[in-house]
Amino acid sequence: MKYSLSLGRIAGIQVFVHWTFLILIGYIVYANLKQGMDTIDILWSIFFILTLFACVTLHELGHALAARRYHIKTANITLLPIGGVAQLESMPEKPKEELVVALAGPLVNVVIAGLLFPVLSLSGGLDDLDVTRFSHHNFLPSLMVVNIWLAVFNMIPAFPMDGGRVLRALLSFKFERHVATRIAASIGQLLAIGFVFIGFFSNPFLIFIGVFIFLGAQGEAQYAQARSLLSGYTVANAVMKQIPALKTTDTVDSASDQLLASQNKNFLVVDHDNVLGTLSRDEIIRALREGKGAESIEGFMDRDFLSLQLNQPLEEAWTTMRTKQKSAAPVFSGSTLVGMLDTENVAEFLMISEATKKD
Known part of the structure; x- marks a missing residue:
């Protein structure tokens, strides 16, 4: 880490x-x-x-x-x-x-x-x-x-504390999970405002706790909302079929050229249809800062990449990517490479889904 x-x-x-x-x-x-x-x-x-x-x-x-x-x-x-x-x-x-x-x-x-x-x-x-x-x-x-x-x-019944999760679990016996999360988050934010208010008149440390709780509750509510919007979809609904690919013979400089020439922030490193790793914008920038632009991208790519299936639930894939801190992952149909999923594309899918549901 x-x-x-x-x-x-x-x-x-x-x-x-x-x-x-x-x-x-x-x-x-x-x-x-x-x-x-x-x-x-x-x-x-x-x-x-x-x-x-x-x-x-x-x-x-x-x-x-x-x-x-x-x-x-x-x-x-x-x-x-x-x-x-x-x-x-x-x-x-x-x-x-x-x-x-x-x-x-x-x-x-x-x-x-x-x-x-x-x-x-x-x-x-x-x-x-x-x-x-x-x-x-x-x-x-x-x-x-x-x-x-x-x-x-x-x-304390507020995210991100354990009490917030206990409250959500209890509410989930009656409500859907995303609704229970929203209720628990709202209660937590009310408590947070109370902590901040009291903190101004007593212990300033309560202000820090209040802000911490408020932001934690907000983040949990947004996460639950995102999962709710992704529910019912598969990776196929958000996959990038035009694969931004690089070869191990490519240098960091050539990868940076592709970064500038396109809107892609993540690349698959492939040998024909065999995926060898992924390369992110951050990894390219880090290599350039180290003065290694002329070197092969092979030394900077992430070999411990996550593989997804086309029919895999999108919510599950997104959650796994967040947990494993992967910004991109190759997508397969069986053993055949068919595309790539990255977090920015999922974010765009979320915005479209939210806009569609409001109509």
Whole structure:
């Protein structure tokens, strides 16, 4: 994953940490130094954050393993300064299954807090529960409280939190999925506006949370609307039959010439009808910036390309392309190459479908 460091695999799922995580560590060191803390306390603070993000990883793993139960794969888990993201290939369509997957993450935090409670109770760690100022003396109590907070925060009924997905799952028992998504997104946006309003008079951090929730709800609603518009169509309805093709003998310079001479943003790299890879505009520009215009495109093409079938549901193909972060994919009828599908063409198809439905 771009700008991320691999931490290895857990239960067969690749775990990444984004480089911006270093900003969080740097901020913790700065804040602790400003408060006059010594080196030991600073190291304990860093260790606490790392332990907390281990809990976040387990939270995301809960989602991933629950999804695996319904034969849904997880591409990866990425840790960010604001939390973690489990990149599921798709969300369950059945309300009951989505409910299980959405609840699995917060349940992990509840279990962690539940395991810490008897330990602290027996050791007397709850006698003087003060987590307003962290130190190595209240490490476990702080960890328990933060896990409870994570569970509660994630259950706010608003996208992109788990609570938003729980709300959609419950609404989906009565309404169609895209309608349930729209209702859940609207509720989430109302809550977001409330957070922003309160934030102006109390904690400014609530403004950030409100904006985050509002944009997340908006994105989820747009995604659901797009899937609804694509439903019932196949790849054949949006396929580009005039294939923009390049050969491995072509140079990056010649590929850039074709980029300028046409409206194509993606190309298939072929040897006769045998697809060897795909080449995007971004990959061409990157090669040019590296001063490798005279080199063959073979060294810059994406060999790990996605193959689609002409009769494949368009909604499924588009969702897979988004999940795997592929901007283009060759389309086959059986084993015969018949065209290409790219995200820009799907976007145009969506605009046409939406305009047609309004008539």
